[in-house]
Amino acid sequence: MSARQDEFERVAMCHMRSLLRVARRLTSGSSQAEDLVQECFLLAWRGFHQLREGTNTRAWLFRILFNAFYAQGRKRRRAPDTVSLTADVSAPVSSLSRRVPPLDESVEVARALAALQLDHRTVLLLAVVEGFTCSEIAEILGVPVGTVTSRLSRARQAMRMRLAPKAAGAAWAGKEQG
Amino acid sequence: MNCTDIWQLAPLYLSGELDSARTEQFAAHLRTCDACAREIGQQQAFDSLLQAGVLSEPIDSATVERVERAVERMVRRSIAAESRRRVLAVAGIAATLAVAAFGIRMASRAARATIAPIYTAAAFDHRIEIVDGQPRKWFTDPAAIEGLARSQGIAESAVYALAPAGYRLAKAKVCLLDGRLFLHLVYANAAGNVSLYLRRTDRVRSVHAETRGKEHVAGFQEHQLTAVVVTEQPGDAAERLARTAFAIL
Numbered sequence: 001m002s003a004r005q006d007e008f009e010r011v012a013m014c015h016m017r018s019l020l021r022v023a024r025r026l027t028s029g030s031s032q033a034e035d036l037v038q039e040c041f042l043l044a045w046r047g048f049h050q051l052r053e054g055t056n057t058r059a060w061l062f063r064i065l066f067n068a069f070y071a072q073g074r075k076r077r078r079a080p081d082t083v084s085l086t087a088d089v090s091a092p093v094s095s096l097s098r099r100v101p102p103l104d105e106s107v108e109v110a111r112a113l114a115a116l117q118l119d120h121r122t123v124l125l126l127a128v129v130e131g132f133t134c135s136e137i138a139e140i141l142g143v144p145v146g147t148v149t150s151r152l153s154r155a156r157q158a159m160r161m162r163l164a165p166k167a168a169g170a171a172w173a174g175k176e177q178g
Numbered sequence: 179m180n181c182t183d184i185w186q187l188a189p190l191y192l193s194g195e196l197d198s199a200r201t202e203q204f205a206a207h208l209r210t211c212d213a214c215a216r217e218i219g220q221q222q223a224f225d226s227l228l229q230a231g232v233l234s235e236p237i238d239s240a241t242v243e244r245v246e247r248a249v250e251r252m253v254r255r256s257i258a259a260e261s262r263r264r265v266l267a268v269a270g271i272a273a274t275l276a277v278a279a280f281g282i283r284m285a286s287r288a289a290r291a292t293i294a295p296i297y298t299a300a301a302f303d304h305r306i307e308i309v310d311g312q313p314r315k316w317f318t319d320p321a322a323i324e325g326l327a328r329s330q331g332i333a334e335s336a337v338y339a340l341a342p343a344g345y346r347l348a349k350a351k352v353c354l355l356d357g358r359l360f361l362h363l364v365y366a367n368a369a370g371n372v373s374l375y376l377r378r379t380d381r382v383r384s385v386h387a388e389t390r391g392k393e394h395v396a397g398f399q400e401h402q403l404t405a406v407v408v409t410e411q412p413g414d415a416a417e418r419l420a421r422t423a424f425a426i427l
Contacts, residue, residue, distance in 0.1 A: 013246065016242055046320075156225075
């Protein structure tokens with residue numbers, strides 16, 4: 001294995017789980033998610049020699065992932081934000097049932113997240129689950145920071161409308177503990 | 179800061195991107211406004227719920243290994259394809275540089291070789307665009323540079339294969355030299371810059387290595403390609419770089 005391959009594995013491949021997690025939420029099946037992540041890494045490899053020291057590699061990979069995702073969407077000539085509720089929710093639930101006790105909340109969250117429009121689901125995943133800042137998300141998606149904050153507010157509102165009882169309950173519990 | 183500001187700034191507050199002054203103003207408002215404080219509290223609680231919900235879904239090791247193996251295969255194929263392209267490019271370019279090397283040797287012996295107008299134009303172009311750094315629209319993305327090369331009828335692999343040893347491809351654009359379009363490639367390292375001007379051609383001419391003003395120019399022209407190397411580096415750098423490139427190939 002060349003030094004370049006070693007370096008690629010060290011700085012890029014370690015983000016595979018994060019990319020798979022988001023890819024699963026973008027696509028309508030786990031095999032599509034795997035294809036998307038593979039495509040992402042191939043593109044990343046081709047551009048790896050251009051990656052400058054100090055670049056946020058994780059954000060760079062996510063930018064490639066979304067570019068690949070939108071490119072695939074354009075190729076299929078159909079809107080990419082069609083996510084099957086059944087496919088999106090049933091796979092994780094079935095795997096959960098085999099490995100850990102089922103969590104009603106996570107099923108609800110998965111269902112509500114899948115029902116969001118793509119733009120909202122994307123910013124919510126990147127901000128809340130992956131922990132990117134609004135500036136980083138703007139960079140990843142190639143949109144202004146104001147667009148990201150606006151989408152985030154709307155996405156949070158939409159999710160809370162679906163999960164209001166649980167969210168409100170959690171909030172009250174938090175206040176009682178605090 | 180009022181309730182509308184809080185609504186607008188909430189995402190930046192929750193991600194910790196507000197500066198200290200605005201964070202303090204934000205917090206001060208929450209201390210005096212129960213509705214906003216409740217709203218932010220619920221958003222934070224909801225974020226935790228969402229994060230826990232998504233992260234609780236496992237990504238099994240078999241999936242990760244499957245994708246890793248697939249990526250590894252794709253990378254290997256990519257390397258092999260790049261090698262094949264490089265070999266093809268080298269085959270073509272080696273012939274070109276063989277002519278160049280011969281020509282450069284001949285030119286070195288010549289006390290007074292004729293300086294082609296194209297060399298004067300290339301030296302001037304390198305001086306104002308690279309040494310003086312006059313603003314120009316450059317392409318830096320590899321894919322864009324490859325596309326630019328193709329648009330000029332030059333194999334994309336040539337832009338990499340012709341790179342002098344120790345230099346990296348920094349940028350490219352199309353420019354006009356003596357009334358003709360050339361692909362202008364700039365290679366850089368800590369020592370300085372080297373401009374390589376390429377143009378497809380269908381005529382055979384002689385080869386020169388000359389100094390023009392402060393710029394050192396080495397060039398060749400054969401049945402498919404005109405190439406001019408220009409650098410502001412002292413001595414016989416242009417000629418040496420051409421020789422080094424030839425030796426590497």
